[in-house]
Amino acid sequence: MVRRNEQRRAALVDAAIEVLAREGARGLTFRAVDTEAAVPVGTASNYFASRDDLLTQAGARVYERLQPDEATIARQRAAGRDREAYAALMRELVGRVAAFRTGYLALLELRLEATRRPELRKVLTERVRADVDANVAYHEASGLPGDATAVKLLMLTLNWLIVEQLTLPDVFTEAERDHLVTAAVERIVTAE
Amino acid sequence: MVRRNEQRRAALVDAAIEVLAREGARGLTFRAVDTEAAVPVGTASNYFASRDDLLTQAGARVYERLQPDEATIARQRAAGRDREAYAALMRELVGRVAAFRTGYLALLELRLEATRRPELRKVLTERVRADVDANVAYHEASGLPGDATAVKLLMLTLNWLIVEQLTLPDVFTEAERDHLVTAAVERIVTAE
DNA sequence: TTGACACCACTCCATGTGTAGTACTACGTT
């Protein structure tokens, strides 16, 4: 029987994200989720029809949780409008996303898993597209310098910088990473 | 007993790369490698002391195979020295790496696995550092415009673009990807 | 003949799934 306790379902999905980050996509089993969420064996089985179901819901959830919170947005609105402020913003962004280690790693695992699962690929593609569009729209409304291409290029660059930091942290030092973020903004964001 | 037939060992490592790309890091078992390499069950067991051993060797091998071949390097030497030529080069690079789908995906899987395996992380960190250094050195010797920071920024940007293409190909169209590569070179590579 | 290797067979063990069945709890009814 499919269970309907939404609070418990959410706890299971969050547990799934932790498992994804820690053990990888193939380690994401009903059993592992049960253990992570500290619920009895078999619970996840009761809440999700299939592994695909669980995976897809986890994918959607990670994106929800990666959105910046109200306070962060407010702080951004209060900041300046020049490239200096932009760079500071981006450095903060990299730090914030990288701090959400498990979420970001789970996302990477899901991307790789999407390679094999069309249903998941569909969900992730929509999410990522929406994310790109939202960033461009937000940027345009913010009055910060630079065009849509600059926003996309920055997203590409910073994404890989985060991957680098999370998977092989010793390739670049923290100072180098900060320098790269600053340089990226300086060069990519051209005055219009 | 540890076997020493190097040809067979290489075949097994290459098979491991295919398995990594297709099934993920957790799918990389001795059995799966045996099957992929079409050798009897138990062979990989005889050739590698442990799963860590196999993983580490696979990581090193992927990097060997991702290096451009002689012909590509020669073609690059013959090309022009302006940003236009640079952009064309980068578009070709993205195409070439993305065409090596299994190798690149295997690398991503290994990066994620490196999160959990210090030994593998060490090997990969050295490889990636060497790769960055080699790219910077090659660039400086080539006479192309732009500084070391530009090379690193381009590597970051293009790496994620490739991830995007390989994992969620429908987020950007091919035309958009080409446009992004061109724009990246134009903006990141500043004249000195 | 001896040594290295390919190949095969077998045992042991870990892990996961699905589901039947039991226990608990809340809530509505009388």
Add this chain to the structure above:
DNA sequence: AACGTAGTACTACACATGGAGTGGTGTCAA
């Protein structure tokens, strides 16, 4: 207040899968 019922939490089990490791036999070449 006592009872019944529904939904859920939890447990246990049956079944299946897959992988590791190892001992042994066959084969080939020096």
